[in-house]
Amino acid sequence: MLYREAGQFKSTYAEDQQIFPIRQDRIALAVFLAFALLAVPLIGNQYWLGALLTPFLIFSLAALGLNILTGYAGQLSLGTAAFMAVGAFMAYNFVLRVPGIPILLAFVLAGICAAAVGIVFGLPSLRIKGFYLAVATLACQFFVLWALQKFGWFSNHSTSGVITAQQIVILGYAFDTPARKYLLTLGVVAVMALAAKNLMRSETGRAFMAVRDMDVAASVIGIPMMRTKLLAFAVSSFYCGVAGALHAFCYLGTVEPEAYSLDLSFRILFMIIIGGVGSILGSFLGAAFITLFPIFLNLASAWVNDFLGVEISHAVVSNLESVIFGGLIIFFLIVEPQGLARLWQITKEKLRLWPFPH
Amino acid sequence: MKTALVVALTAAAGFSTQALAQAKEQFVPVNSYWVGPYAPGGSGIAGGMIDYFKLLNARDGGINGVKMTWEKCETEYRNDRGVECYERSKNKGPTGATLIHPLSTGITYSLIDKGTADKIPIVSIGYGRTDASDGRVFPYVFPLMTNYWSQNTAKIKFIGMKEGGMDKLKGKKIVNLYHDSAYGKETIPILETQAKMYGFTVTHIAVPHPGNEQQAQWLQIRQVKPDWVILRGWGVMNPTALKAAAKIGFPRDHIIGVWWSGAEEDVIPAGDAAKGYIAAGFNAPGANHVVIKEIQKHVYAKGQGEMEDKSRVGSIYYNRGVQWGILTTEAVRTAQERFGKGKPMTGEQVRWGLENLNIDDKRLKELGAVGFMQPLKVSCMDHEGGGAVKFQQWDGTQWKVLTDWIASDQSIVRPMVEASAAQYAQEKGITRRDCSTEK
Numbered sequence: 001m002l003y004r005e006a007g008q009f010k011s012t013y014a015e016d017q018q019i020f021p022i023r024q025d026r027i028a029l030a031v032f033l034a035f036a037l038l039a040v041p042l043i044g045n046q047y048w049l050g051a052l053l054t055p056f057l058i059f060s061l062a063a064l065g066l067n068i069l070t071g072y073a074g075q076l077s078l079g080t081a082a083f084m085a086v087g088a089f090m091a092y093n094f095v096l097r098v099p100g101i102p103i104l105l106a107f108v109l110a111g112i113c114a115a116a117v118g119i120v121f122g123l124p125s126l127r128i129k130g131f132y133l134a135v136a137t138l139a140c141q142f143f144v145l146w147a148l149q150k151f152g153w154f155s156n157h158s159t160s161g162v163i164t165a166q167q168i169v170i171l172g173y174a175f176d177t178p179a180r181k182y183l184l185t186l187g188v189v190a191v192m193a194l195a196a197k198n199l200m201r202s203e204t205g206r207a208f209m210a211v212r213d214m215d216v217a218a219s220v221i222g223i224p225m226m227r228t229k230l231l232a233f234a235v236s237s238f239y240c241g242v243a244g245a246l247h248a249f250c251y252l253g254t255v256e257p258e259a260y261s262l263d264l265s266f267r268i269l270f271m272i273i274i275g276g277v278g279s280i281l282g283s284f285l286g287a288a289f290i291t292l293f294p295i296f297l298n299l300a301s302a303w304v305n306d307f308l309g310v311e312i313s314h315a316v317v318s319n320l321e322s323v324i325f326g327g328l329i330i331f332f333l334i335v336e337p338q339g340l341a342r343l344w345q346i347t348k349e350k351l352r353l354w355p356f357p358h
Numbered sequence: 359m360k361t362a363l364v365v366a367l368t369a370a371a372g373f374s375t376q377a378l379a380q381a382k383e384q385f386v387p388v389n390s391y392w393v394g395p396y397a398p399g400g401s402g403i404a405g406g407m408i409d410y411f412k413l414l415n416a417r418d419g420g421i422n423g424v425k426m427t428w429e430k431c432e433t434e435y436r437n438d439r440g441v442e443c444y445e446r447s448k449n450k451g452p453t454g455a456t457l458i459h460p461l462s463t464g465i466t467y468s469l470i471d472k473g474t475a476d477k478i479p480i481v482s483i484g485y486g487r488t489d490a491s492d493g494r495v496f497p498y499v500f501p502l503m504t505n506y507w508s509q510n511t512a513k514i515k516f517i518g519m520k521e522g523g524m525d526k527l528k529g530k531k532i533v534n535l536y537h538d539s540a541y542g543k544e545t546i547p548i549l550e551t552q553a554k555m556y557g558f559t560v561t562h563i564a565v566p567h568p569g570n571e572q573q574a575q576w577l578q579i580r581q582v583k584p585d586w587v588i589l590r591g592w593g594v595m596n597p598t599a600l601k602a603a604a605k606i607g608f609p610r611d612h613i614i615g616v617w618w619s620g621a622e623e624d625v626i627p628a629g630d631a632a633k634g635y636i637a638a639g640f641n642a643p644g645a646n647h648v649v650i651k652e653i654q655k656h657v658y659a660k661g662q663g664e665m666e667d668k669s670r671v672g673s674i675y676y677n678r679g680v681q682w683g684i685l686t687t688e689a690v691r692t693a694q695e696r697f698g699k700g701k702p703m704t705g706e707q708v709r710w711g712l713e714n715l716n717i718d719d720k721r722l723k724e725l726g727a728v729g730f731m732q733p734l735k736v737s738c739m740d741h742e743g744g745g746a747v748k749f750q751q752w753d754g755t756q757w758k759v760l761t762d763w764i765a766s767d768q769s770i771v772r773p774m775v776e777a778s779a780a781q782y783a784q785e786k787g788i789t790r791r792d793c794s795t796e797k
Contacts, residue, residue: 046445046448046449047445047446047448047449050441050445050472051441051442051444051445051446052442055438055442096785149538149543156781156785159488159489159543159544159546159547159778160463160487160488160540160541160543160544161540161543162467162487162540164467164470164471164782164785164786166785166786167786167787176475251438251441252437252438252441252468253468253470253471253472254467254468254470254471255437255467255468256463256464256467256539256540257540258464258539258540258567259437259464261567291438294439295439295442298431298432313666314392314430314432315392315393315397315401315666317432318391318392318393318432318434319392319393321432322393
């Protein structure tokens with residue numbers, strides 16, 4: 001009843017081509033963004049902002065990066081964490097070695113470095129596909145971590161190979177509390193998500209999808225294979241690189257190369273599989289599920305303890321969490337193999353008909 | 359479904375921050391790991407620490423009447439979960455978290471900034487950031503007992519003793535077999551320095567995580583033909599190394615492990631291959647100490663013990679946890695002496711307590727921990743306090759203590775710590791505290 005587009009006429013091309021053609025969507029998004037920007041920092045405490053929302057946003061951005069490559073351009077990658085590591089370490093080095101560099105510029109440059117690495121390791125994609133490409137990007141994962149540990153320059157010759165992110169100051173304003181860091185992260189993620197959404201509607205995005213759906217057909221209709229694939233790697237790695245920089249600067253503060261292990265690459269891959277491959281929204285939903293749900297389970301087990309008044313052994317609870325989490329992943333994949341984003345789409349379609357289904 | 363989740367999470371955060379109004383309680387978060395590859399270490403240490411708190415509550419009614427409280431949180435040895443646990447627990451109890459044991463070098467690194475900003479001491483006993491021993495740069499970080507570099511000098515000293523004098527080290531070959539991580543790499547620079555000083559050669563060989571495949575490394579060791587191998591392992595890497603050493607016939611009593619390679623869990627899986635293996639330790643093994651007996655009497659006899667497998671009481675990791683419990687509560691006690699007996703202490707006050715912690719032989723006796731741990735005196739300059747190491751040998755069924763406390767060589771370690779801390783201070787724009795004005 002509420003969610004209906006009847007009566008919304010498009011009278012210009014611009015209106016017809018806007019990102020959210022339905023007015024209710026636009027209003028909802030504006031309200032949601034306003035809530036996230038204005039209300040959340042006021043009502044959220046440090047735990048919420050610093051330990052839940054900021055990492056959620058950062059991993060959403062990384063998942064978004066992988067989704068551009070895997071979901072839209074169809075190139076399977078296991079190097080996501082390595083690109084994040086490049087972003088984190090290069091942002092640190094730019095701030096350290098270029099005095100007075102604006103921090104956002106350092107983030108962008110770090111992203112570009114990650115993009116360059118992405119292009120190099122994207123080269124095999126011109127020859128190999130699917131699982132074999134995944135193995136080639138696996139090499140990237142190992143090589144980058146090895147290089148970061150091997151060459152002391154990256155960590156400014158820290159004995160343990162650990163970097164400590166510098167303070168974030170933009171135009172004399174220090175981003176030092178969890179609320180401010182959250183706002184900075186939210187700003188960067190919102191802008192980049194909007195850019196991604198737009199990119200995927202453009203000629204470039206359509207070329208990505210054509211390559212994904214059938215690369216022979218795509219090249220027959222004149223899409224340059226090399227440029228498109230490498231561009232997909234570059235854009236994707238750029239997103240991951242910026243996510244890595246945010247991860248170091250806005251979230252953990254001090255990071256070691258091992259934080260960006262293969263394990264993290266897999267987790268980000270799971271985020272897009274559960275959230276929805278080839279969907280911007282899916283990146284966010286998947287990141288929320290993978291980062292927040294285990295914590296929710298952990299908290300829930302504490303309430304169950306309080307509520308029932310029996311103390312279950314902590315080791316059992318910890319293991320049970322993993323069991324429930326794993327079970328839920330299988331459940332979701334069986335019920336909706338196209339991910340949480342698809343569930344949301346179905347809900348929207350149902351809403352348009354509601355309350356008269358016929 | 360998403361909204362339901364958000365609502366539920368909001369409710370969770372709301373409830374969990376409600377503090378117990380000024381109860382006489384001292385809250386300590388126990389963030390550890392009960393699942394995953396490192397669970398034997400995490401569960402043992404957490405169990406020992408909680409059992410010691412239970413002992414204090416049952417026998418003495420807490421610290422001067424202030425009861426110890428705690429809450430467990432699963433970090434899975436992962437940095438992001440560790441930060442989440444820290445943020446979740448830091449405001450609980452009447453005065454917030456007393457201090458934090460991150461129980462992972464990676465998590466320690468992630469918490470240094472946060473703890474300093476929140477005024478909660480980060481206590482990393484036997485791990486963590488070595489240069490944090492310089493308390494002038496790191497006011498809220500306490501790598502108590504012994505850091506990695508100190509341990510390393512004690513180890514070289516021990517090798518020197520075995521060889522019959524430090525001058526006999528000249529021309530000897532030592533292999534440093536390390537876990538390829540921040541933890542593993544930490545001692546490379548100090549070994550290089552010492553190699554130059556004493557004239558031995560050192561070869562660094564990395565083992566990638568998790569370390570269950572070491573054939574290539576031990577082949578290389580066979581080529582080098584070292585006199586000693588330093589094993590800087592963690593988890594499954596340790597028994598694998600011992601088995602591989604047995605295969606190429608390298609004498610196990612010439613392998614010296616660090617303290618994260620020297621627990622029962624590290625040698626039992628290797629079976630006979632582990633016999634004779636020597637490891638460092640900063641806590642003594644066995645259930646034969648007064649404090650452990652007290653725990654058995656006051657906690658386990660009443661069926662309130664934390665360990666489900668009671669045979670682990672007295673194991674290396676368990677005893678280490680008890681030791682951490684002692685250090686935690688002694689820091690609170692020291693703080694109480696200055697800021698008011700019988701009151702719960704804040705993180706800032708406990709920081710003072712840690713910095714002025716002085717556990718001498720007399721106090722060790724009162725604690726029932728003579729021989730269980732070393733005397734310790736922390737200061738503003740020196741956040742390490744102890745610096746001595748014991749060596750123990752696995753005889754196939756249990757760890758036998760070989761030596762008394764072997765002191766580390768601070769004349770080598772301290773300048774390196776200060777140089778590294780100074781670099782950190784410069785990068786972060788920190789001004790060093792002046793210790794002469796600290797009270």
